[in-house]
Amino acid sequence: xxxxxxxxxxxxxxxxxxxYELDLYKKLENKTLAIVEPRKSYERDKTWSFWKVIDHxxxxxxxxxxxxxxxxxPKKTKFIKCDKTPYQSINSGLFYKKITNKLxxxxxxxxxxxxxxxxxxxxxxxxxxxxxxxxxxQLWQHFMGYEIETSKNFFDQEIFNLMDFNCEQKDAVHFFYxxxxxxxxxxxxxxxxxxLNKNELLNYEKQLKDYIANNLNIKKYKIxxxxxxxxxxxxxxxxxxxxxxxxxSAGGMTRLSTGYTFLNIQEQSKYIRENIENIENIEIxxxxxxxxxxxxxxLNVLSNHPDKMPNIFFKxxxxxxxxxxxxxxxxxSFIEDLSIILKMPKLLFLKNLFR
Numbered sequence: 001x002x003x004x005x006x007x008x009x010x011x012x013x014x015x016x017x018x019x020y021e022l023d024l025y026k027k028l029e030n031k032t033l034a035i036v037e038p039r040k041s042y043e044r045d046k047t048w049s050f051w052k053v054i055d056h057x058x059x060x061x062x063x064x065x066x067x068x069x070x071x072x073x074p075k076k077t078k079f080i081k082c083d084k085t086p087y088q089s090i091n092s093g094l095f096y097k098k099i100t101n102k103l104x105x106x107x108x109x110x111x112x113x114x115x116x117x118x119x120x121x122x123x124x125x126x127x128x129x130x131x132x133x134x135x136x137x138q139l140w141q142h143f144m145g146y147e148i149e150t151s152k153n154f155f156d157q158e159i160f161n162l163m164d165f166n167c168e169q170k171d172a173v174h175f176f177y178x179x180x181x182x183x184x185x186x187x188x189x190x191x192x193x194x195x196l197n198k199n200e201l202l203n204y205e206k207q208l209k210d211y212i213a214n215n216l217n218i219k220k221y222k223i224x225x226x227x228x229x230x231x232x233x234x235x236x237x238x239x240x241x242x243x244x245x246x247x248x249s250a251g252g253m254t255r256l257s258t259g260y261t262f263l264n265i266q267e268q269s270k271y272i273r274e275n276i277e278n279i280e281n282i283e284i285x286x287x288x289x290x291x292x293x294x295x296x297x298x299l300n301v302l303s304n305h306p307d308k309m310p311n312i313f314f315k316x317x318x319x320x321x322x323x324x325x326x327x328x329x330x331x332x333s334f335i336e337d338l339s340i341i342l343k344m345p346k347l348l349f350l351k352n353l354f355r
Contacts, residue, residue, distance in 0.1 A: 004034040010128035011037025014248025021269040044093030048262040061094040068159040130250040139233040144204035145189035147225035155180035165310035256295035300352035
């Protein structure tokens, strides 16, 4: 079996981001890298979105930037500016094409379909595939989206809708999310924050079609793309092996209260690249522990009081745009954290502090 200096298990967002970072900064000129990914081909399968609070390597994969967004609950809508930190969406198909085309030019990088094809004993492993046992009672962010195209101009492409809670909740937290890429094209997603048992009862296709017809009032359209997935909103306790670091969502790069992961992966990749020569001895890159604490309290409230969450989310955005965006993007100061906390129903959160 072949031996490599570095082995990346999982050639998705985290694995490819790390490989690209190492290749871009010429960390593989004298080192070999194996990427283990079972998929037969790379096709568009996801849309990654975030507020641009840091620079990243994939501006050329961004479908659209927005400087305004809205959030609404029944009978109330809030409009918010984000011109200092625009909201971006990345097309995973463009992302995959850019990275794989570049990596295949490097003779020191090879792709494999199975870990059995290489020697796993001597190389340093970056693992993006979780080995944790998941409980059915753990919270997930379940979503399904349709990219739709209309024959006439319909969408305001300058503003996106982050959360629309004007929909059925079913004893869970449910909202719709609309990203208009042009006047005739938008991604519409139904999103549930729930455990697996509840998720099994949901009919995503019917929800999307009803929302597009009744809430967006679009009767004629064609579906040009669809995506579906689930993001874990809990820390994954993986089986740790010698000479191995978990990356991406498996390595704690998902923000628990939001599901945002993409920019955290980019920061983790940069950190690993900067420390690759001493990789066996460095501290593992983590999201600041304060967010784990705050998010766990928030998710306790969400689990125990889902009916109150639309109003709680709405109140979050009563702080300044800079404050809430920094908080949701792991860049907030103590003062900004405090201003967020003070907006929350204090008694309710105190009761869920140590659950």
